[in-house]
Amino acid sequence: MMGKKAEFKLDLASDVHDSRAVNDAKNLYVHNFTVDRTEYQLKIPTDSFDCFTYKGTHASIVLRANLKVDDAWILKDSEVSRTAQLSLVDTRTGGGGDASAEIDPFDNVKFSKNFHALTRKRKIGFISFSVICLILLLGGSFMLAELFWDEKGMALFYVAIYGVAFCILWVWFKNKQFKSYLNVALLPTPIITQNTRLQISRIISGKSQVDLENMTLRVVACNMEKGQYVRGSGTNRRTVSFQEPVRPIILYSERAGHIPARQEIGDHFPEEVDFGPMFKALYPPMEISETHGLAVYWEVQLLHAEFIDHELKGPTDSIKVTDFFIK
Structure with a gap:
């Protein structure tokens, strides 16, 4: 291999935990050289990396070193790859509990209560839209049944998709x-x-059109593990992107017994939201690409036992990332 050109690369790479994973990587360091000895010691400027490795539930982040020597004549170039850990932050555990249940809680909705809360104009619009949908559904189903009369299996399939x-x-x-x-x-x-x-009152602004009893307001945060995997085969083969919540933490949770209509919601929740615990419970965001990596997520939830819930996603670009590294 003496005299051959070689390339050493250090990448921050995703490791999606799936049998048909689609991974991604971003380059941190590259060094090109000509092989003139059997052993090298490289001084890599890690201070400029601003990254860390991470072992997750749905996806992990690894530091991957790859050495490639241009010695191919007929076969492939010689290549070797190794992974390593880089711990710049201590272990984070979150607040415990089921992440999916905390970030996307089950919504109990009473149809009659929500319908009666609509304005007269919206009630007419909702009823009209529902009737039109029903007419088109029945009419379209009959047309599909007629079109595929001789193929009942195919007719049922298309009617089901249409419905x-x-x-x-x-x-x-x-x-x-x-x-x-x-x-x-x-x-x-x-x-x-x-x-x-x-x-x-400094985070949200809004009013209800009806009196609300026992409205719960929560501010929750979590890490989001991001990645991709492949599903299907042949013409149905597709790449699926995912964002899975992990390490949930509740930053604020209060219930207001009574909120009169047309009053500011925030005025009925006087306590402050302390964002400090978020920086201790969650890992910092670490983006490998738009579809892969680790993100920080937070939202405001307005939860009610009868009315449909509201969830407001908080901006993450306003979070001071360096504070996650402060012990």
Whole structure:
């Protein structure tokens, strides 16, 4: 191998925990040289990496070293790869509990309660849309049955697909209308550090169109493990992206016994949200690419036992990432 050109690369790579994983990597360091001896010692400027390795539930992050020597004549070049750990942060455990249940809690919705909360105009629109969907569903189903009369199996398949599509459309419209009882939005968020404490009235602004009893407001955060995997085969082969919540933590949770209509929601939750525990319980964000890596996620949840819930995703670009590394 003497005199051959070689390349040493150090990558931060994803390791998706799936039998059909799609991984990605970003280069941290590359060194090209000509082989003139059997042993090398490279001084790698790790201070500029600003990264760490991570062992997750759905995806991990590894440091991968790859050495490639251009010695091919007929066969492939010689190549060797090794992985290593780089721990720049201590172990984080989150607040415990089921991450999916904390970040996306089950929504108990009473149809009659939500329907009666609609304005007269929205009620008429909802009923009209529902009737149109039903007519198109029945009419389309009969047409498909006639078209595939001699192939009953095929007819049932297309009718089922047609019906599912209309059900999804109707549910989407229903949820959009039912959410109209509460007009709420996030306010511009200041830089969030480990010392940040904010009142709810500085985070959200909004009013309800109806009186609300026992409304719960929560601020939750978690890490999101991101990656991709392949599903299907042949013409149905596709790449699926995922974001799975892990390490959930509840930063704030209070219940207001009574919120009158057309009053500011935030005024009924006077306590402050302390963002400090988030920096101790979660890992810092570590992006390998848009689809792979580790992210920080937080949101405001307005939960009610009868009305449809509202979830407001908080901006992550306002989080001071360096505070995650402070012990």
